[in-house]
Amino acid sequence: MATGAELKQRMHAGQPVHAVTLNFNSVGLAEYLFGLGFDCVVLDGEHNALDDTTVENVARAADAAGGNLIVRLPLDPPAIERYLALGATGVHIPNIASASEAQAAVHAAKFAPVGRRGLGNFRALRFDVSDWPTTMSTANENTIVLTAIETPEAAAQIDAILAVDGIDVILLGELDLSSALGLAGQPAHPEVRAVSQPVVDATLTAGRLFGGAAGSAAQATAIQDRGATFVLTSCARLLRAGSNSYFAEGTPS
Numbered sequence: 001m002a003t004g005a006e007l008k009q010r011m012h013a014g015q016p017v018h019a020v021t022l023n024f025n026s027v028g029l030a031e032y033l034f035g036l037g038f039d040c041v042v043l044d045g046e047h048n049a050l051d052d053t054t055v056e057n058v059a060r061a062a063d064a065a066g067g068n069l070i071v072r073l074p075l076d077p078p079a080i081e082r083y084l085a086l087g088a089t090g091v092h093i094p095n096i097a098s099a100s101e102a103q104a105a106v107h108a109a110k111f112a113p114v115g116r117r118g119l120g121n122f123r124a125l126r127f128d129v130s131d132w133p134t135t136m137s138t139a140n141e142n143t144i145v146l147t148a149i150e151t152p153e154a155a156a157q158i159d160a161i162l163a164v165d166g167i168d169v170i171l172l173g174e175l176d177l178s179s180a181l182g183l184a185g186q187p188a189h190p191e192v193r194a195v196s197q198p199v200v201d202a203t204l205t206a207g208r209l210f211g212g213a214a215g216s217a218a219q220a221t222a223i224q225d226r227g228a229t230f231v232l233t234s235c236a237r238l239l240r241a242g243s244n245s246y247f248a249e250g251t252p253s
Helices: 004-012 027-035 052-065 077-086 099-109 132-142 152-156 158-162 174-180 190-205 217-225 235-248
Strands: 017-022 040-044 068-072 090-093 144-149 169-172 209-213 230-234
Touching (some): 004 144, 004 209, 017 027, 068 144, 090 099, 099 144, 099 158, 152 174, 174 209, 209 217, 217 230
Parallel strands (some): 040 068, 144 169, 209 230
């Protein structure tokens, strides 16, 4: 199993980490996705109902398969701490709008001195800690905090957000950005790129990790060509593509 620290090392070395959003609360589907070769499954708690039992069971599936669980959820410090305690490797916080919000995410996700995550005996630490300083340092190295830039206002704050210690990956949410600019569904529109590309440039110039979404292999290649090393697709898109191919092949009705 690659640890969170090892995934970050891979990305800093220019090697992509492939993640897939789990759009359905299914532990069995999570196991299957890990078996297909994805490094991370992103459990979506922004658009779907999410409960602690599902998070814990998908974390167990990740451990068994040698993968990593990332939980996507709005900025909610108690939930961030709880999901990491249950065994998630990281959190994906959408719609970060300011450095203060980015800092709040880090405070919840990482232990002192980087953050303010609470101590305790929980699953992620195997319920037994004898050396707190080493445990806290190792956990911080292995925890991945991804913050998504999805509005023009957030894009304008990218330098301040990048200055926050503990943010590991800047995710570019160009689909939401297109909506915010009145160009919904056109993430590659020149007006969208005029706002998003400075985010990419600032992130890479600062030596930070950049990630983006891909609905196809071609889109994955395109986002990697722009410098992304965290590539996120979704199982809903994969199912749609497979179904479209199935019916396009002339399957009898």
